[in-house]
Amino acid sequence: MKPINVLKGDRFSVFSKVCLVVVLVLSFCFSFSEAAWTLNEQKPILISFLAQGDAVTDPDAILRNALPIDNKPVRQLQGAIEDIAKNLKAKRWGPIKKDVKDASFVVKTKTDAILASVSESRQSLAQDVLERIKGELIQLDDSVTVQDREAVMSFSKAILAQITNLEELMVQGFPYEIPSQYANLPQLKGRATVEVKTTKGDMTIVVDGYSAPINGGNFVDLVQRGFYNNLPFIRSEDNFVVxxxxxxxxxxxxxxPKTKKYRSIPLEVMVRGEEKPFYGATLEDSGIYLPELVLPFNSFGAVALARPSTDPNGGSSQFFFFKFDNELTPPGFNLMDGQYSIFGYLVKGKEVLEEITDKDKIISAAVVDGSQNLNQP
Structure with missing residues (x-):
């Protein structure tokens, strides 16, 4: 089936867009190369209208939330700083001042509680990170006082980067056992960063092996093999997928090359609150409808494994970047969630992804961080 051309134009309201995504998911397909892998009509999807709330669309925030840690003070610190960006858009300086005050209170009064989640061998590193956060919070507060919007954004991003470092120091090994039937596949037990050079420019992907160890391991392994070098982008839909x-x-x-067989990768989806991912079937087929996922399709540049419509475990090397805007993927109404395995997010190069067409190709892909987390069978 031909790729879907997503309609564009100011005449389409949010409601029209939402109707469009329902039609796309229920009635049409991804074209997986010349072999015509398709996502044809499947049994109806139960749609639940849940409370919408604020979608977390920032890929870095999603990745922070996906870390397998349990430390309330650091999450309070994270939430206060993340809230600044939302308030900054509306120039709500009062709430921004409160966010900074709340964050400062956490680092001043809850240092011991934060460090309690860090192993002894990493204590000094975590203490250094906290000191940097304290210093940057002072600069952030000064910038808020004079209402310097650019400085506030810059310091907020810098603090969030340090919070990410701090939270990563809290992770105590890999948090669960991967089912033994997948022992023959590469497994990413942690995270990895992949840089992709294309004919349009460079992009950076963070691969999350905590939430998708099999799909993430498969991707990182193929990158290390040079599999994606010089491969073309075979499909590009405006506002949909690359x-x-x-x-x-x-x-x-x-x-x-060892088995001479097609390497098939299972569907792998982590539901928030569960100890490990669901494998082998869509959440719909498992009787789970529109749950809160650890890795959702809320963010521009979500990276997921492509697969045949009739086989949730038939994916291999083909993957796609999801491009729908957040009007089409609100929380509680994202019909892509649970149908495909997200294994990472684009964290740099959004402007490059926006320009890529099926006339472009990957020049090279390389693992630049986290290669030690890949476990080969």
Whole structure:
């Protein structure tokens, strides 16, 4: 089936856009290369109208929330600083001042509670990070006082980067056992950063092995093999997806040189509150409808494994960047969630992804951080 051309134009309201995504998911398909892998009509999806709230659309925030840690003070600190960006858009200086005050209170009074989640070997590193956060909070407060919007944004981002570092120091190993039937597949037990050079520019992906160890491990392994180098983008839909990973020749995915067989990767979805991901079936088929996912499709540049419509475990090397805006993917109404395995997010290069077409290609892809977290079978 031909790729879907998502309609554009000011004449479409938010309601029209939401109707469009329902039609796309229920009635149309992803074209997975010349082999015509499709997402044809499946059984109806139960749609629940849940409380909308504020969608978390920032990929860095989603990745912070996905870390397997349990420390209330650091999450309070994170929430206060993340709230600044929302208030800054409306120039609400009073609430911004309160956010800074709340964050400062946490780092001044709850240092011991924060450090309690950090192992002894990492204590000095965590203390250094906290000291940097304290210093940057003073500068942030000064910038808020004079209502310097650019400085407030800059210091907020710098503090959030330090909070990410602090939270990563809290992770105590890999948090669960991966099912033994996947022992023959590469597993990413942690995170990795991948830089992708394209004919339009460079992009950076953070791969989350805590939430998608099999899909993330497969991707990082293929990157290390040079599999994606010089492969074209085979599909580009305005406001929808950019897809790649179809190898040259007759095959639709990666053929493992050891087994001489197609490497198939299971559907893998982590639901918030669960100890480990769901494997092997869509959440809909498992009787789970529109849950809160650890890795949702809320963010521009979500990276997910492409698969045949009839086989949730038939993905291999092909993957796509999701491009819908947050009007089309609000919390409680995202029909893509639970249907595909997200394994990472674009954290740099949004402007590049916006310009990529099926005339472009990947020049090279390389793991620049976290390669030690990849475990080979």
């Amino acid at each position: 897809q790649t990973g179809d190898p040259l020749g007759a095959e639709d995915g990666f053929i493992d």
